[in-house]
Amino acid sequence: MEDRNAANLASRSTGSGGQTTGTRAMGDPSTWVDEHGDALFRYALLRIRERASAEDVVQETFLAAVKSKNEFQGNSEVRTWLIGILRHKIGDYFRKNGREVQVDSNPDDADPVIDSWFNKKGFWIKPPKTWDVNPAELAERQEFWLVLQGCMDALPGRAGEAFSLRVVDDIEAGEVCKVLGITTTNLWVLLHRARARLRACLEEKWFGRQTKESA
Amino acid sequence: MMLNCKDATRLISEGLDHRLSIWQRINLRLHVMMCKACNAYKRQIEGLQRVFVLLRQRGKGVVPDMSSDAHRLSPVKREQIKHLLESQTRVDPTDRL
Numbered sequence: 001m002e003d004r005n006a007a008n009l010a011s012r013s014t015g016s017g018g019q020t021t022g023t024r025a026m027g028d029p030s031t032w033v034d035e036h037g038d039a040l041f042r043y044a045l046l047r048i049r050e051r052a053s054a055e056d057v058v059q060e061t062f063l064a065a066v067k068s069k070n071e072f073q074g075n076s077e078v079r080t081w082l083i084g085i086l087r088h089k090i091g092d093y094f095r096k097n098g099r100e101v102q103v104d105s106n107p108d109d110a111d112p113v114i115d116s117w118f119n120k121k122g123f124w125i126k127p128p129k130t131w132d133v134n135p136a137e138l139a140e141r142q143e144f145w146l147v148l149q150g151c152m153d154a155l156p157g158r159a160g161e162a163f164s165l166r167v168v169d170d171i172e173a174g175e176v177c178k179v180l181g182i183t184t185t186n187l188w189v190l191l192h193r194a195r196a197r198l199r200a201c202l203e204e205k206w207f208g209r210q211t212k213e214s215a
Numbered sequence: 216m217m218l219n220c221k222d223a224t225r226l227i228s229e230g231l232d233h234r235l236s237i238w239q240r241i242n243l244r245l246h247v248m249m250c251k252a253c254n255a256y257k258r259q260i261e262g263l264q265r266v267f268v269l270l271r272q273r274g275k276g277v278v279p280d281m282s283s284d285a286h287r288l289s290p291v292k293r294e295q296i297k298h299l300l301e302s303q304t305r306v307d308p309t310d311r312l
Binding site for chain 1: 219220221222224225228229231232233251252253255256258259260262263264265266267269270271273286287288289292293295296297299300301303304
């Protein structure tokens with residue numbers, strides 16, 4: 001089976017002078033690493049949290065992708081397809097290392113962290129402060145980026161994945177749902193949780209310190 | 216029916232992801248007009264969203280240039296994978312004819 005895949009692959013690539021132009025919308029595998037490598041790596045890092053292993057899993061993903069190129073259906077983006085493979089590889093990694101595959105906060109359940117910010121009637125216990133937000137200026141500041149990264153790393157599993165794919169990597173909502181195997185409503189819940197936590201984290205770690213300066 | 220703050224924060228986020236129904240929009244607007252905390256919250260969430268759009272535009276896909284290398288594949292690994300992929304696409308010599 002694998003031989004035949006490999007043969008198909010080779011004939012396809014020699015047929016077009018080393019390019020895989022015959023394959024619809026999937027691009028040349030030689031450009032995959034530059035185009036998708038960092039995105040896959042960040043995704044892997046989010047789950048695995050250890051650099052070297054995350055890189056290895058990304059490598060395995062690319063190799064598996066190249067071997068099963070023919071299974072790629074043009075109905076999703078290459079990146080989504082690669083992330084799908086990556087998720088399997090991450091699952092394998094967890095199993096091999098005796099780590100439980102993470103089954104965390106179900107979007108259908110209440111979120112105790114967010115709940116704790118509100119009283120029984122659903123009103124703020126500790127209301128947000130007024131920030132002096134200037135997105136353009138913030139986006140320029142490296143210190144802010146580092147704090148933001150730290151806050152994103154602290155997001156719980158699925159909310160973090162959803163946010164990273166949808167908002168950070170700007171993958172279409174439908175694709176994100178496919179990758180994560182969730183409904184659109186679930187996605188909204190997860191994004192809300194991610195944003196709410198990021199906000200709280202930034203208020204503590206960034207704006208809490210900045211207020212003096214900006215006042 | 217009046218929204219409470221918890222519902223309002225949920226709708227503020229959802230409003231970034233899809234178009235809210237007319238009643239949701241009206242209720243949310245009323246709430247945010249009267250509630251200073253949720254008004255602040257809304258600005259923060261929308262400001263954050265804007266930050267990510269800007270970061271994306273600049274960094275073309277996620278991490279801007281200024282981002283730490285901590286969130287990118289290392290150059291060594293990158294080359295290693297490329298090399299492996301290349302050798303994979305050249306595997307089968309019987310198919311060379």
